[in-house]
Amino acid sequence: MALMSSGRSFYITTPIFYVNDVPHIGHAYNEVACDVLARWHRQGGDDTWLLTGTDEHGQKILRTATAHDTSPKEWVDRLVESAWKPLLKTLNIANDDFIRTTDERHEEGVRIFLQRLYDAGYIYAGEFEALYCVGCEEFKPESEIVDGTGEFEGQKVCAIHSKPLELLSEKNYFFSMSQFAEPLLEYYAAHPDFIQPDSARNEVVSFVQSGLKDLSISRSSFDWGIKVPWDESHVVYVWFDALLNYVTAVGYDADPDEFARRWPAALHMVGKDILRFHAVIWPAMLMAAGLPIPEKVFGHGWLLVGGEKMSKSKATGIAPSQITDVFGTDAFRYYFMRAITLGSDGSFSWEDIHARYHAELANGLGNLGSRVIAMVQKYFDGQVPVDALDSVTEPEQALADLEQRVTREADAAIERIAPHEAIAVIWELVDALNGYVTEQEPWALAKAGDTGRLARVLSTLTHGVATLAVLLAPVMPGSMQTLWAAIGGKGPVQDQDVRTAFAVASAGPVHTIPPLFPRVDDDAVPATPVPQA
Numbered sequence: 001m002a003l004m005s006s007g008r009s010f011y012i013t014t015p016i017f018y019v020n021d022v023p024h025i026g027h028a029y030n031e032v033a034c035d036v037l038a039r040w041h042r043q044g045g046d047d048t049w050l051l052t053g054t055d056e057h058g059q060k061i062l063r064t065a066t067a068h069d070t071s072p073k074e075w076v077d078r079l080v081e082s083a084w085k086p087l088l089k090t091l092n093i094a095n096d097d098f099i100r101t102t103d104e105r106h107e108e109g110v111r112i113f114l115q116r117l118y119d120a121g122y123i124y125a126g127e128f129e130a131l132y133c134v135g136c137e138e139f140k141p142e143s144e145i146v147d148g149t150g151e152f153e154g155q156k157v158c159a160i161h162s163k164p165l166e167l168l169s170e171k172n173y174f175f176s177m178s179q180f181a182e183p184l185l186e187y188y189a190a191h192p193d194f195i196q197p198d199s200a201r202n203e204v205v206s207f208v209q210s211g212l213k214d215l216s217i218s219r220s221s222f223d224w225g226i227k228v229p230w231d232e233s234h235v236v237y238v239w240f241d242a243l244l245n246y247v248t249a250v251g252y253d254a255d256p257d258e259f260a261r262r263w264p265a266a267l268h269m270v271g272k273d274i275l276r277f278h279a280v281i282w283p284a285m286l287m288a289a290g291l292p293i294p295e296k297v298f299g300h301g302w303l304l305v306g307g308e309k310m311s312k313s314k315a316t317g318i319a320p321s322q323i324t325d326v327f328g329t330d331a332f333r334y335y336f337m338r339a340i341t342l343g344s345d346g347s348f349s350w351e352d353i354h355a356r357y358h359a360e361l362a363n364g365l366g367n368l369g370s371r372v373i374a375m376v377q378k379y380f381d382g383q384v385p386v387d388a389l390d391s392v393t394e395p396e397q398a399l400a401d402l403e404q405r406v407t408r409e410a411d412a413a414i415e416r417i418a419p420h421e422a423i424a425v426i427w428e429l430v431d432a433l434n435g436y437v438t439e440q441e442p443w444a445l446a447k448a449g450d451t452g453r454l455a456r457v458l459s460t461l462t463h464g465v466a467t468l469a470v471l472l473a474p475v476m477p478g479s480m481q482t483l484w485a486a487i488g489g490k491g492p493v494q495d496q497d498v499r500t501a502f503a504v505a506s507a508g509p510v511h512t513i514p515p516l517f518p519r520v521d522d523d524a525v526p527a528t529p530v531p532q533a
Contacts, residue, residue: 039474053099058238109248330476
């Protein structure tokens, strides 16, 4: 039976990813984090909507397409269909929508939004000259301009991409962002949870306190973009265009009912390198348009490989399929949510995922499920007889209390956008159930003929495993559905309310399944790449 909606709206977005190249595990990390949060809220009965998509305009796309001897539209179409949409299947992402900035619904919404700001006097024409990073698609602030070294010695380079900046001089249209500095600071003060984590909030507040400049929002030196409605010799600046996907995807100006249902978004999940666009420019745009501001913007850290941010040029770029092909999709999802604190930089290594896979998934959770199912089949022909249950003793009550606490604390961790903490507390139940098996020795009870006590122990274990399947379904949906069905759960596990997982009832009978997390041979795991100088 499907969950009833709580009426609480939870609209969550990934960034729309720039499609000048194929995705790597950094993109996958964001997608999985958003999907886990969305699945949890959806499984808790919230009116959930997960949006992802692709950012397809701008100078970098144009140059990349030209370098590949094709048109920008052909280039982005090819990459979206061959790489970006398949990524969602690889990772088992249950997104509700996929928006492209080349969609007509988006382009029309951008034109309408822009015209309204222009008519309201927030946009004006002016001359502009500044250092521009094509990789960031941004005129760089002084704080992100550094002196080049090596082959770029004597040049100014981008602090993020370490590549030379271009001095651009154009007549552009500007958004009067400077007048929103004080309103933004007042908003940050009144809504201290708007930007998370705290380190990200402090960085943004400091940036705005240093003063805001008006933002150039058009380009006339190239034509790959949305035409400015009152001057088609200009195209809209790619970031001003891209940020609007969050409202154009949910019916801005096109579907008032859907827009009222979804907006404002509950959470924008972004990488820390694009936090400023989402926590400064985006709310200023919304203020100018008289639209509500999202509830939260969360800036997660970077994935490091060999101690450095991933880079193809340094041999540290890793495709998600390289990992899923070895360990499977659910282990990929589990590892990145368990091993890395979402708000901080985190290091990936093949050695760590290999160790965690066997210790936590194969030997911890997988072995627990297999042992419980095997014992129920061996001693009770696959069905624990309810009429044979012995009374509840202190160990059973302790586990029942733990199930309630774990459910409550895991939900609280998800609410504060800490999936790693949610999984850690759920694993307390995994460890406790494994400990209970060791302490109660069901095989000894069976040998002694203590059927009532044996039934109580296996019933307790079956219930605990069912609770785990419900709690871990947002993280590992495929394997937890398999486990849920194997212990007698009826219907899809995602139809079970994750916020009351401790009250779950599995009807039985149980049936055997292959190992949920089969052993991975050492020689199947590559060595972690070492960055090249």
